[in-house]
Amino acid sequence: MxxxxxxxxxxxxxxxxxxxxxxxxxxxxxxxxxxxxxxxxxxxxxxxxxxxxxxxxxxxxxxxxxxxxxxxxxxxxxxxxxxxxxxxxxxxxxxxxxxxxxxxxxxxxxxxxxxxxxxxxxxxxxxxxxxxxxxxxxxxxxxxxxxxxxxxxxxxxxxxxxxxxxxxxxxxxxxxxxxxxxxxxxxxxxxxxxxxxxxxxxxxxxxxxxxxxxxxxxxxxxxxxxxxxxxxxxxxxxxxxxxxxxxRWERTGGYGFPNNKALLPEHIQERWAQITNFEDGRVTHPGSTQESMESIIANFENLAGDSDAKAPSSGPSPAKKTSGGSGSFKSAAVFDRIKTSLEAMTPKDREAQIKKVKAAFEFKITNKEGKEEVYYVDLKNGNGDVGKGANPKGKCEVTVSVTDDDFVDLADGKANAQKMFMSGKIKVKGQVMLATKLGDILKAQGDKAKL
Missing domain, CATH: 3.40.50.720 (NAD(P)-binding Rossmann-like Domain)
Structure with missing residues (x-):
């Protein structure tokens, strides 16, 4: 050699x-x-x-x-x-x-x-x-x-x-x-x-x-x-x-207690075996400050009134999935506006937008009937893209789950993203801190969102 x-x-x-x-x-x-x-x-x-x-x-x-x-x-x-x-x-x-x-x-x-x-x-x-x-x-x-x-x-x-x-x-x-x-x-x-x-x-x-x-x-x-x-x-x-x-660091899956109820040392004692369990298949390997915060941020949605405290999960409860959409998703118009706005940008402006966001987002939208549609907004790869279904250019760093009505309110500036997140109306999975760039995405369809 x-x-x-x-x-x-x-x-x-x-x-x-x-x-x-x-x-x-x-x-x-x-x-x-x-x-x-x-x-x-x-x-x-x-x-x-x-x-x-x-x-x-x-x-x-x-x-x-x-x-x-x-x-x-x-x-x-x-x-x-x-x-x-x-x-x-x-x-x-x-x-x-x-x-x-x-x-x-x-x-x-x-x-x-x-x-x-x-x-x-x-x-x-x-x-x-x-x-x-x-x-x-x-x-x-x-x-x-x-x-x-x-x-x-x-x-x-x-x-x-x-x-x-x-x-x-x-x-x-x-x-x-x-x-x-x-x-x-x-x-x-x-x-x-x-x-x-x-x-x-x-x-x-x-x-x-x-x-x-x-x-x-x-x-x-x-x-x-x-x-x-x-x-x-x-x-x-x-x-x-x-x-x-x-x-690399390794962390147990831990245990999430309701964050709006008093937490006592006795609660910790009761769940100690789960808090310290590295063998239950839920270990994570955070590689950044952002990733280390994901489990803590995900536990924001763990509020009193749930049947029991639960291990933190940065993803939402699975929505009922059905084949195809019914045409009753109002959010589709929001993604159409984002796509139209992106395509109307000059190459220089589009490049600046992609450089600013540098992430691909997946959106899981659930309507009143419990049906789910998936959209993606890719402001990372190539010239950027918006569409329905899985991102054809690869994995999305962030998955956002929200109801159809809440997403439209957010896009129209009628709701505050931070308050929705804290109340559990928006669920985020993946690189949670990138969700702060959600405003840059929604602004592309008319600068309406108050984020």
Missing amino acids: TNNLRFDGRVVIVTGAGGGLGRSHALAFGSRGASVVVNDLGGSHTGEGASKRAADMVVDEIQAAGGKAVANYDSVLDGEKIVETAMKAFGRVDIVVNNAGILKDVSFARMTDQQWDLIFQVHVDGAYKVLKAAWPIFRKQKYGRVINTTSAAGIYGNFGQANYSAAKLALVGLTSTLALEGKKENIHSNVIAPMAASRMTETIMPPDMLKSLKPEMVTPLVLYLCHEDTKENGSLFEVGAGFVGKL
Whole structure:
């Protein structure tokens, strides 16, 4: 297999690159054409001392192999100086790998403020300082790749590492937000939880185990995630000893109590088995703040007067379905107006509307006889489209269920969407937060809806 994932013309900053994982990353980037800033303060794994030797040795190795590299000996708290080194030496910076770290292990009962603060300064503040200096450069050039380094202790906790665990999980949250903020400007951010032999792990793991945890078995994931062709963004990976796995959150189906009645601790106790049940086939994997809110928002419709509280479901009770419509759906005229308005737009205006909404909606309309008709409004794919039945261009992100009369009132501006949602007259399934763009759809048929 040829080394086709090259980094020619790219400039990489690797912090804590004087040994262990950082050294492995720096050497690998250098061997594949990148210009590397090898940052290392040269201190011990607990943060004491300083030396230029560690960074210089890695630079020498890269240069001896025909690569380009310069050393930087600043603390990560002086992130602007590290980025300045890259700009002075190579004129740009494309990739930041935040790898520097130290340990101050002690039980929480004995931990001092200094031990807590120092870990956060190096891991969290240090990552922030380097990225804060590099971010304007990334934005200006419309390109950037970020790797932050967490650990199993940050994900799962570890005895004697309350400071380290808290700081490492903070980097996961930082990465998730940077991924969202940088996406539109081609800045991708991911986070790894590596297990590898290093100055830190050699103090807590036996030698025979360390032999299998080669840093070189972690670095390939870092290089892949940092390559310009890789689209992965906002993800968390565990990696070590040749294993690579992606992590995600998992949540039980939970239990929904009536939200207009008093909720007591005894109610929680009674339903605890359902609240904590991961085995009933109702688990979800929210991947965003919007998705995490869906079950809570769906429980708005769970009001006292129902026969019993129920597990939250973002969808409505199924409507009675029959074959074909009876011609008694007043909503059909609304969708005709939306379609006519969309087709009458100039190409520029239509493009702007699609760019603003960027979603496809499915509408399940139920008339007084209990019959259902389905419509779609696609303001995401191609030039946009409106029609009856399933969306021919793919899955809709949002499904809105509402009665025929209520939808017409909404479209005519006689009803308020938020109040209808809160009262359960509108049911929303899928990416619930996208329902806030419903107003942009209805405005297309005459700017009548009061949303």
